[in-house]
Amino acid sequence: MATDLQRLIQDLRDFAEIRDWEQFHSPKNLASALSVEAAELLEHFQWLTEAQSRSLGPEKRAEVGTEIADVFLYLLQLADKLGIDLIDAARSKMLVNAQKYPADKTHGL
Amino acid sequence: MATDLQRLIQDLRDFAEIRDWEQFHSPKNLASALSVEAAELLEHFQWLTEAQSRSLGPEKRAEVGTEIADVFLYLLQLADKLGIDLIDAARSKMLVNAQKYPADKTHGL
Amino acid sequence: MATDLQRLIQDLRDFAEIRDWEQFHSPKNLASALSVEAAELLEHFQWLTEAQSRSLGPEKRAEVGTEIADVFLYLLQLADKLGIDLIDAARSKMLVNAQKYPADKTHGL
Amino acid sequence: MATDLQRLIQDLRDFAEIRDWEQFHSPKNLASALSVEAAELLEHFQWLTEAQSRSLGPEKRAEVGTEIADVFLYLLQLADKLGIDLIDAARSKMLVNAQKYPADKTHGL
Numbered sequence: 001m002a003t004d005l006q007r008l009i010q011d012l013r014d015f016a017e018i019r020d021w022e023q024f025h026s027p028k029n030l031a032s033a034l035s036v037e038a039a040e041l042l043e044h045f046q047w048l049t050e051a052q053s054r055s056l057g058p059e060k061r062a063e064v065g066t067e068i069a070d071v072f073l074y075l076l077q078l079a080d081k082l083g084i085d086l087i088d089a090a091r092s093k094m095l096v097n098a099q100k101y102p103a104d105k106t107h108g109l
Numbered sequence: 110m111a112t113d114l115q116r117l118i119q120d121l122r123d124f125a126e127i128r129d130w131e132q133f134h135s136p137k138n139l140a141s142a143l144s145v146e147a148a149e150l151l152e153h154f155q156w157l158t159e160a161q162s163r164s165l166g167p168e169k170r171a172e173v174g175t176e177i178a179d180v181f182l183y184l185l186q187l188a189d190k191l192g193i194d195l196i197d198a199a200r201s202k203m204l205v206n207a208q209k210y211p212a213d214k215t216h217g218l
Numbered sequence: 219m220a221t222d223l224q225r226l227i228q229d230l231r232d233f234a235e236i237r238d239w240e241q242f243h244s245p246k247n248l249a250s251a252l253s254v255e256a257a258e259l260l261e262h263f264q265w266l267t268e269a270q271s272r273s274l275g276p277e278k279r280a281e282v283g284t285e286i287a288d289v290f291l292y293l294l295q296l297a298d299k300l301g302i303d304l305i306d307a308a309r310s311k312m313l314v315n316a317q318k319y320p321a322d323k324t325h326g327l
Numbered sequence: 328m329a330t331d332l333q334r335l336i337q338d339l340r341d342f343a344e345i346r347d348w349e350q351f352h353s354p355k356n357l358a359s360a361l362s363v364e365a366a367e368l369l370e371h372f373q374w375l376t377e378a379q380s381r382s383l384g385p386e387k388r389a390e391v392g393t394e395i396a397d398v399f400l401y402l403l404q405l406a407d408k409l410g411i412d413l414i415d416a417a418r419s420k421m422l423v424n425a426q427k428y429p430a431d432k433t434h435g436l
Contacts, residue, residue, distance in 0.1 A: 003112065004196045011203060019210065020217040024265050027173075028154040028162035031147075032264040034180070035362060038140075038147035039257030041187075045137040046250040047242050050376070053137035056191065064136075065193045069202035071143070071184055072195055075177065078150075082165065084174045086181055087113045093178035094120060101128065108129040133374050141373040144253060148366030155359040156351050158268070221330065222414045229421060237428065238435040245391075246372040246380035249365075252398070256358075256365035259405075263355040271355035274409065282354075283411045286402065287420035289361070290413055293398055296368075300383065302392045304399055305331045311396035312338060319346065326347040 005087070009080050012073060027081055034074040041067035114196070118189050121182065136190055143183040150176035223305070227298050230291065245299055252292040259285035332414070336407050339400065354408055361401040368394035 016022050044064050045053050056064065079086050125131050153173050154162050165173065188195050234240050262282050263271050274282065297304050343349050371391050372380050383391065406413050 005114070008196065008199055008203075015203070015206070018212045019215050023217075026159035026162050027165070028157055028159050029264055031151045031154045031162075032260055032359060035144075035147040035151045035366075036257045036261045036264060038144040038180075039254045039362075042140045042144045042250060043254045045140045046247060046254060048137055050135035050137050053135050053140075054190075056136070061191060061193075064191060065188075065198045066202060066205075068184065068188050068191075068193055068195070069198035071147075071180075072199050073202060073206075075180055075184065076199075079174075079177050081163075082170060082173060082177075084170075084177055086177070087117065089174045089178035090117055090181050090185075093175060093182060094117075094124070096175075097124070097182075103127045106128050108132075138373060141250060141369055144257075145366045145370045145373060148253075148363045151359055152363045155356060155363060223332070226414065226417055226421075233421070233424070236430045237433050241435075244377035244380050245383070246375055246377050249369045249372045249380075253362075253365040253369045256362040256398075260358045260362045263358045266355055268353035268355050271353050271358075272408075274354070279409060279411075282409060283406075283416045284420060284423075286406050286409075286411055286413070287416035289365075289398075289402055290417050291420060291424075293395065293402065294417075297392075297395050299381075300388060300391060300395075302388075302395055304395070305335065307392045307396035308335055308399050308403075311393060311400060312335075312342070314393075315342070321345045324346050326350075 005076075009076055012077050013080065016077070025077060025081065027078060030074055030078040030081060034071060034078060037067065037070040037074055041071055114185075118185055121186050122189065125186070134186060134190065136187060139183055139187040139190060143180060143187060146176065146179040146183055150180060223294075227294055230295050231298065234295070243295060243299065245296060248292055248296040248299060252289060252296060255285065255288040255292055259289055332403075336403055339404050340407070343404070352404060352408065354405060357401055357405040357408060361398060361405060364394065364397040364401055368398055 016025055041064065044060065044067065076086065079089070125134055150173065153169065153176065185195065188198070234243055259282065262278065262285065294304065297307070343352055368391065371387065371394065403413065406416070
């Protein structure tokens, strides 16, 4: 049974294929597009204080949600193009982080 | 039954809580960190040709996988902090994109 | 006699002061804004081939020039806020680069 | 008489030419590298409060100065490659900004 992620990945493949956009979707270009979308996400927060960023109104929150989706869609496409499983990669990195930042030595740091 | 994503999100919450890092994880800061990780990902591709980026060797591919994981982990934390469901947001954005870029009018463009 | 750069820096100070924007111009925020503008600049190139990026038409070139200006204006403000002289910093870094990348050992690499 | 900026630009041309790096310096690639360096600059500030970013110690300030130089060097090269005069572009954009943000209507906003 396909998971939500697997269905998203397949739909993104179909979306690009039907538009003949695969030619533009080199990993180099997808990584650029991902970085640009991450900056558009950051733009919403650049002049806010941290406290303001913790209490967004519903309208701003919806806008930010759209930018988060843009980042996610490019991340999925880039990972798919490189044959990388997002969940596996995330799990591996969390193990690395747990060793790199032992809880008892990095408390509040 | 919790999905892989839900388990990842919970584990990220626990990871931050046990280290008392929630104080640093304002959406403003998480959006910055996400953007920085996206650039570290892009760095691997900046001097490659597009063709080279399509045929990474196994070592480079593993490094890129680690950067992809970093982006994903911050994206999950930012979305969680804002109460945004990544899958729902992605689905909504794909519907918008389908209307914005009709297949018959954007073929190969 | 003030140089072009010194005059620009002074005008940027006046621009911010008269609008009472200094409160927003923490180095943290200026670094975010700089990063966002750099991404807006990159956005113009993300789907172009390298060859296309080397032969921009006049309209695209003008748009890119505006983004380059945005990056420069934030860079000037951030450097000014931190008391860093851009020309001196650039000169120092070029010396470092010359040692790090000896011409005879990095030819074409 | 050549200005500081003109000398920097010429030295950057020589630096790239003697290493045969011009082949890598497409505007697309330079814009990527600029964006990556801007993120490395941002990285120094991502977990700092705004107040902390306003009072960097000398060591951190020196590190930030090096990142600022990296951004500046790529900006100079990209502008040079596109035949754009940084000072002129900055002046033009400041005029646009002055009209877009009238001082009496944007005070403290």
